[in-house]
Amino acid sequence: MCCMVLKMYYICKMNLEKTKAQMRKGVLELCILSIISESDVYASDIINKLKESKLIVVEGTLYPLLTRLKNEGFLSYRWEESKSGPPRKYYQITEIGKKVLEELNMNWQELVEAVNNIIIKEESEVETNQ
Amino acid sequence: MKKTFTINVSGIIFHIDEDAFERLNNYINSVKSHFSNVEGKEEIINDIESRIAEILQEKLTDSKQVINIEDIKNVVSVMGQPFEFDENEEQEKKEESYYYQARPVKRLYRNTEDSVVAGVCSGIAAYFHADPIWFRIGFIIALFSGFGFFLYLILWIAIPEARTTAERLEMRGEKVNISNIEKSISDEVGNLKEKLNDLTNQAKTTYKKKSTQYKPGYDHVLIAFGNIFKYFFKVIIIFIGIILFLVGISFFIAFLASIFGWGGFVINEHSDIFIGQFPIFADRFLGGVENIGLLRVGLFFLIGVPIIMLLYSAVRLIFNIDKIRYIGFTAFNIWIAGLIITAYFAFRILKDFRYQDYSKKEYVIEQPKSDILYLDMEQNRGYNYYNDNEYVVICDDDVIITEDGKFFREPMLRFEESNTDQYQMIIYSYARGKTRNAAKKLAAKTIYNINQEDSLLTFGSYFELPDNVNWRDQYLKIEFLIPIGKKIHLSYDMDEIIDYHRNYYPYNLPGKTWIMTTSGLKREVDEISLKGEKESGQEVKIKLKKNHFILNILSCTLMM
Numbered sequence: 001m002c003c004m005v006l007k008m009y010y011i012c013k014m015n016l017e018k019t020k021a022q023m024r025k026g027v028l029e030l031c032i033l034s035i036i037s038e039s040d041v042y043a044s045d046i047i048n049k050l051k052e053s054k055l056i057v058v059e060g061t062l063y064p065l066l067t068r069l070k071n072e073g074f075l076s077y078r079w080e081e082s083k084s085g086p087p088r089k090y091y092q093i094t095e096i097g098k099k100v101l102e103e104l105n106m107n108w109q110e111l112v113e114a115v116n117n118i119i120i121k122e123e124s125e126v127e128t129n130q
Numbered sequence: 131m132k133k134t135f136t137i138n139v140s141g142i143i144f145h146i147d148e149d150a151f152e153r154l155n156n157y158i159n160s161v162k163s164h165f166s167n168v169e170g171k172e173e174i175i176n177d178i179e180s181r182i183a184e185i186l187q188e189k190l191t192d193s194k195q196v197i198n199i200e201d202i203k204n205v206v207s208v209m210g211q212p213f214e215f216d217e218n219e220e221q222e223k224k225e226e227s228y229y230y231q232a233r234p235v236k237r238l239y240r241n242t243e244d245s246v247v248a249g250v251c252s253g254i255a256a257y258f259h260a261d262p263i264w265f266r267i268g269f270i271i272a273l274f275s276g277f278g279f280f281l282y283l284i285l286w287i288a289i290p291e292a293r294t295t296a297e298r299l300e301m302r303g304e305k306v307n308i309s310n311i312e313k314s315i316s317d318e319v320g321n322l323k324e325k326l327n328d329l330t331n332q333a334k335t336t337y338k339k340k341s342t343q344y345k346p347g348y349d350h351v352l353i354a355f356g357n358i359f360k361y362f363f364k365v366i367i368i369f370i371g372i373i374l375f376l377v378g379i380s381f382f383i384a385f386l387a388s389i390f391g392w393g394g395f396v397i398n399e400h401s402d403i404f405i406g407q408f409p410i411f412a413d414r415f416l417g418g419v420e421n422i423g424l425l426r427v428g429l430f431f432l433i434g435v436p437i438i439m440l441l442y443s444a445v446r447l448i449f450n451i452d453k454i455r456y457i458g459f460t461a462f463n464i465w466i467a468g469l470i471i472t473a474y475f476a477f478r479i480l481k482d483f484r485y486q487d488y489s490k491k492e493y494v495i496e497q498p499k500s501d502i503l504y505l506d507m508e509q510n511r512g513y514n515y516y517n518d519n520e521y522v523v524i525c526d527d528d529v530i531i532t533e534d535g536k537f538f539r540e541p542m543l544r545f546e547e548s549n550t551d552q553y554q555m556i557i558y559s560y561a562r563g564k565t566r567n568a569a570k571k572l573a574a575k576t577i578y579n580i581n582q583e584d585s586l587l588t589f590g591s592y593f594e595l596p597d598n599v600n601w602r603d604q605y606l607k608i609e610f611l612i613p614i615g616k617k618i619h620l621s622y623d624m625d626e627i628i629d630y631h632r633n634y635y636p637y638n639l640p641g642k643t644w645i646m647t648t649s650g651l652k653r654e655v656d657e658i659s660l661k662g663e664k665e666s667g668q669e670v671k672i673k674l675k676k677n678h679f680i681l682n683i684l685s686c687t688l689m690m
Contacts, residue, residue, distance in 0.1 A: 058215070
């Protein structure tokens with residue numbers, strides 16, 4: 001009996017984690033494109049910015065995403081020598097990438113507004129009910 | 131000293147420790163296998179590798195030129211385990227495979243990684259998700275009943291060993307997927323590191339051990355039996371530890387109780403339990419020790435510390451605890467301090483025992499009208515003989531100390547020939563003291579009672595020390611002088627105080643009448659004793675008759 005309850009709890013928790021991860025995943029691409037659009041950066045810069053805002057937990061997450069964005073033609077990169085380490089890949093945004101970013105950005109603003117509308121309304125309702 | 135490798139991570143050369151290399155290699159392999167079905171995997175892996183190179187580069191300074199395992203751990207935690215990369219398109223695929231393997235396969239294997247003999251118990255425990263110790267205990271119990279040994283052998287033969295990581299996962303009933311394998315491998319690498327460390331430690335102490343353990347394909351059974359032996363040895367050690375602990379704890383309680391008088395102290399004499407108070411005894415025996423607290427501390431250090439150390443070592447044996455530094459040294463110092471304190475008191479008391487002297491007193495005997503004196507014992511002992519938990523008996527019934535500190539001792543009585551025609555009795559009381567004079571004075575304080583009524587002399591069964599007199603090896607000798615031709619009769623009770631060390635008179639003195647002759651005491655046959663000896667008398671007569679008869683026959687034959 002107890003075992004069952006524990007199992008249910010773990011399943012719920014796992015699902016919640018999944019939802020959170022999916023939310024992050026959707027936003028992550030937008031964030032990467034946005035960071036790159038500002039200036040040419042290499043992976044570490046992106047990682048630092050994303051880590052600051054707690055959008056990624058481990059760095060390993062980033063590389064497959066970058067590769068996929070590049071393969072879709074949103075990004076390109078050039079090699080640059082580094083004094084302290086291996087040569088760095090500097091990413092820059094392509095024309096297609098810029099358009100995608102604009103679209104995604106608009107989409108995001110709409111989404112935020114819509115979501116906020118719902119959430120804040122609910123909250124105020126809860127407050128008035130109280 | 132450690133072995134290092136030189137590796138090339140995206141074009142940069144690193145020197146890396148052996149264990150760190152293993153870890154890194156495992157990690158990169160697990161990443162590679164994670165991305166094996168992803169488009170552009172080479173690129174992803176190259177990116178990850180170059181990032182790793184970058185992080186590692188930051189770890190190096192002029193003074194630190196080698197990558198160690200901590201660095202690798204750090205890299206792995208920064209980059210994340212492959213199963214944490216889940217935020218990519220592989221997720222759907224994974225879910226499919228998750229459903230495919232929703233029911234993890236569980237199989238029974240021998241867990242040779244955590245084994246005492248062959249990992250049977252450990253494997254069964256892994257199957258049931260339990261601690262192997264219970265199965266081991268079960269098998270040891272079964273071993274005593276006889277069939278355990280064969281059961282183990284059968285299981286050993288029947289159950290396969292978990293050789294691969296996948297098998298080990300199956301053994302524990304975990305899903306066989308990449309992330310679990312990766313996790314398991316990193317666990318194993320960690321274990322391996324510990325094992326290697328253990329081994330190097332072992333190798334330091336015994337090279338021999340290492341060589342037998344690390345000969346591949348060396349007699350496996352022999353190693354197994356070695357393990358059995360080791361396990362039994364451990365059990366025996368723990369058993370000894372428990373016994374030591376029990377002994378120690380009882381010593382400790384007894385000792386504390388006796389020193390600090392927690393409910394008195396207990397002497398078990400002839401299985402009679404006696405409860406005494408330490409202060410009374412200390413006072414009575416040691417006498418004049420004004421600083422009894424210090425003496426207690428001294429005794430505690432001298433006797434208590436070894437008992438505590440006994441307990442400590444017992445606990446160490448049972449729980450296999452490492453030696454705590456300096457504890458032996460500290461205990462030894464405390465013990466020495468206790469020894470010095472106790473020795474100080476011992477010397478002070480010893481001084482009181484330096485000289486022995488005696489005081490001589492004559493007990494004037496009223497001479498009896500007949501020439502016989504009856505000697506008997508006082509039945510009243512001065513303490514309650516039947517309440518045997520109120521007193522303690524020391525030195526073969528010689529010395530008696532009662533609960534409230536009263537001191538009794540048997541006198542020694544001996545018989546000598548008197549020069550005069552009168553019965554005489556001289557009492558010598560001995561004692562010890564700082565000086566002869568003090569000894570003599572102390573001796574004179576001994577109390578001993580003798581009563582006379584007509585021809586009956588009643589001796590006290592013990593002499594007694596007054597309450598203010600300390601025990602200084604007091605004893606009492608009574609010399610009873612009998613004129614030649616005069617008689618004494620001894621009651622059976624007199625046996626207790628007669629000094630049998632005088633060897634010139636027969637041993638069974640009590641209960642009979644004796645006459646003093648020039649060659650010591652001789653048996654006087656009186657009516658009382660005749661009654662007891664009637665039978666033996668008849669025997670003598672019969673013997674005489676027989677002899678007579680034979681003589682008669684002899685004479686008859688001669689005559690013929």
